[in-house]
Amino acid sequence: MSTLDWVFIGILSTAILCIIVAGAFFVGAVITRRKMVQLKQRRFKNKKKRAVFKKKAFRLKNKTKKQVRTGLLFFVVGGLLAGGAVFSRYHQATNLSDRDSDGIVEGYYLLTRTEEQLATIKDTKNAEKTRKNIRELAAKLSGFGVRYADPRLTVDGQKMLNRYYSQMKELGLNLNNQSIESLQDKTTYDDYVADIKKVQTIQKNIFAYFKVNETALEQKK
Template sequence: MSFIGLLSGAILFLLFGIFFLFLSLSTKRKWKIMVSRRVKNKKKRKRIKFLSHRLEKQKKKQFRTSLIFFFLVLLTAGSAAYSRYYQLTNLTADDADSLAKGYYFVGELEKQLKAIDNGANAEKTSKNMRDLSTQLTSVANRNASQGMSVEGQKMLNRHFTMTRNLGINISGQDAGKLEDPAYRESYLKDIQKVVTSQKKVFKEFDVNESALQQKK
């Protein structure tokens, strides 16, 4: 359940708890008045005893009900606090998906660049890199979700911006540039900056990089 839902539930339970507590106190006052009455008539005395006994049971039941609602307040308020903490310190599914895809595309771009040193065809590699960089730009074209902490949002937004710029930069390459070692080295340096940023984000949000590597 979401933080808002849990918090709303806690407030509702609190209102019910207060309501039943007031009912219990009101019934207790009636019960005290009832038991303090002194009646000589045996029949009336018997009826007062019956009514006071019923009020006492009602009072106890109302008090127990209020305790149950107060317990539910503690339970839901605690859950709401944990839910909010989780939102502040963890990635949403969309952010995690974008990070995972970005990790894959950045890794593939690095492989493509290094493959040229091993004799890969520059023309074919250039086309592959344009496709990869376009997809990288697309997955990084977003802002961090609003639920997390301000610092977490800033870190993630910086990473998405850096990743997006890398995709835009590499999408402008051609076979001629890739054949130039200086250009390749420049692209690799840009990739390493994004990789460093990735590692910081993964550490901040406890992302299992080993699991991402296995999915490649």
């Protein structure tokens, strides 16, 4: 589990504990108040006894107030911690994990390099080198087939990422089956350029959804 997972578990556990303790104090306050009421209802002819029980009732009243205040304190702290736990989970659900972030960055540069490599096919003077480069890129693209979106993400976020990984894999597998000669054919070439554009569109949607700074990636090319 990641650090955020442990933070979430820790905060949520503490929040639950605080609320349980708050409940215990509230129950204690009810019991103490009931004792106080019962004590006040009793009648004593003896002044000394009446004074003693009056003093005892006063102490019970103060104890009730203290229990309520302490209970409220624990309840507020528990509520704040629960809010922190919810925010932590929300952060995980709407932000890319390190693994997915690395995958998106790697995919971004792979698509760019693949697009650039395909653009050189028509005029290549070293078919063997070009074939090797295409195969290497295709293998890396195919490797996205083992990736899957972090299950802690929102459903929409997972769908987008899993679709992206799947499309990257398909692009790599299909590209790996093509020869340089077939890729030099305009129709085949145009089809693969269109496939890359399609995956890049999914990629842009992911950037927008997770607020990834594409400009920063472009500057690192």
